[in-house]
Amino acid sequence: MKIIGFPRKEQGTGASRRLRIAGQTPGIVYGGTAAPVNIALDHNALYHALKKETFHASILDLEIEGKVEQVLLRDFQVHAFKQLVLHVDFQRVDASQKLHTKVPLHFVNAEVSPAVKLSSGIISHVQSDLDIQCLPKNLPEFIEVDLANLQVGQSVHLADLKLPVGVTAVSQENLTIATASVPAGQVSAEGEAAAGDAEAK
Incomplete structure (x- = not known):
């Protein structure tokens, strides 16, 4: 499965709230030798992807500014009663590491x-x-x-x-x-x- 992410410069509660109002979900990509990267994803696309079993247990192709890297979904938070994904975490995958x-x-x-x-x-x-x-x-x-x-x-x-x-x-x-x-x-x-x-x- 392929997902599209966008670099996220602003951080903090206020910035995350503005992102969600704009229909996006804040997230982070970490692991491997590269530094963690804060990203934003289209909320509706992410919400529907989370309903698919394969999204939770497959290696995903995450594209950020034209560059694709392989990641695993590691964690996500949803609102207590709204159909709203609050945050998502992805971990980079190294082909040589278990x-x-x-x-x-x-x-x-x-x-x-x-x-x-x-x-x-x-x-x-x-x-x-x-x-x-x-x-x-x-x-x-x-x-x-x-x-x-x-x-x-x-x-x-x-x-x-x-x-x-x-x-x-x-x-x-x-x-x-x-x-x-x-x-x-x-x-x-x-x-x-x-x-x-x-x-x-």
Whole structure:
């Protein structure tokens, strides 16, 4: 994805407020060997980009005055109740340096899993993203979690995931990624039915 930034000379609360009134969002680019640069971005373009998952987990091409550099979205602040992006931070990417970032998890095949198909179970997503390390060229947009073989009472753990080549998980723990269980109401209904059968006998 490509984004356009503009150099921002003025700083401070008043300058940022004027930028926002003019339909722009203040931001900063830092990292690498170059000095941090204060920038401004078109607010509407940024607001819509932030709604896309790939914007949060992909290397972006940031163009400032005709010069393009690769960056990662590192942080952003939004207004408590207005549809307003207050500030955004980007970090420069060095092709030879490993990144430490989060990527989203995509859960697939839940509907064909024994937990859902045979037991009418509910699958809970314990994690929605994963902390990873990799070189920029290996950065995945997402990591797939295959639930096809999940049974009721079982869980999918970090060790069960097939991470892309060159990608390692940051966590040293075998995190729980998803679990399958039978709904509480269904369990009690089955228990009452079993008790009723026992009494009938």
